[in-house]
Amino acid sequence: MVVVxxxxxxxxxxxxxxxxxxxxxxxxxTVLDEAYYARQELTHPDRFVxxxxxxxxxxxxxxxxxxxxxxxxxxxxxxxxxxxKLRGIDVKDDDTTAKDPVVLEEMLDxxxxxxxxxxxxxxxxxxxxxxxxxxxxxxxxxxxxxxxHDHALPQLFLRLSYLSKLxxxxxxxxxxxxxxxx
Numbered sequence: 001m002v003v004v005x006x007x008x009x010x011x012x013x014x015x016x017x018x019x020x021x022x023x024x025x026x027x028x029x030t031v032l033d034e035a036y037y038a039r040q041e042l043t044h045p046d047r048f049v050x051x052x053x054x055x056x057x058x059x060x061x062x063x064x065x066x067x068x069x070x071x072x073x074x075x076x077x078x079x080x081x082x083x084x085k086l087r088g089i090d091v092k093d094d095d096t097t098a099k100d101p102v103v104l105e106e107m108l109d110x111x112x113x114x115x116x117x118x119x120x121x122x123x124x125x126x127x128x129x130x131x132x133x134x135x136x137x138x139x140x141x142x143x144x145x146x147x148x149h150d151h152a153l154p155q156l157f158l159r160l161s162y163l164s165k166l167x168x169x170x171x172x173x174x175x176x177x178x179x180x181x182x
Contacts, residue, residue, distance in 0.1 A: 015069030015082055023086055025142040027073060036070040077164045080141055080157050087150055091157055100155060107162050114166060120177060127170045134163040 016023040019035040043062040048055050072078045084091055110130060117123045141156040143149075 014086065015072045016086075018065055018069040019073065021073070023083055025076075025080060025083055025138070025145050027079060029074070032070070032073055036066060039066050076138055077157075077161050080160055083145060084153055084157060087153070089150060089153055091154055103155065103159060107159075110163075110166055114169065114173075117173075120174070123170055123174055123177070127167070127174075130163055130167050130170065134160070134167060137163060 014023075019032070019039060021027070021032070021035055040063065043059050043066065045056060045060045045063055048059040051059075072082060081091060110126070110133075113126050113129075114123075117126055137156060137159045141153065141160055144152045144156055
């Protein structure tokens with residue numbers, strides 16, 4: 001017997017619904033973990049080893065949906081994208097051009113500073129600066145969501161995406177730098 005989570009079958013593309021959570025950017029990671037593990041416990045394919053093939057396949061599909069929803073909501077950029085989509089705001093993956101000259105200049109300055117960073121302290125300084133800006137953008141995005149300032153969301157999403165990418169690039173460079181020292 002397969003336990004069907006009706007929230008999964010209503011809109012399989014809404015990870016908040018799949019996990020039974022309210023759509024919010026300020027998602028408590030402990031609450032996310034609890035929701036995920038509670039649902040995963042009910043639908044994990046190992047629980048259906050002795051069931052029929054269709055029941056095992058259904059459990060496997062549900063587990064895959066849960067895993068995808070969980071991974072999506074863990075990442076602020078992906079969570080923001082879902083929230084935009086739920087509001088009818090479509091941001092394309094290839095629409096990464098900053099139209100605001102101030103934002104464009106900010107991103108170019110950060111990218112240039114990152115390219116010129118040659119030492120570990122330089123990278124750490126830029127990483128701290130980007131993390132501060134990233135936190136500020138996440139706070140602004142959250143406020144815009146909560147206040148229904150949908151007009152501000154696409155530009156905030158662009159900044160969030162760009163800063164997240166720069167942060168990941170720095171982490172990669174720091175890992176590579178530490179491997180070279182070994």
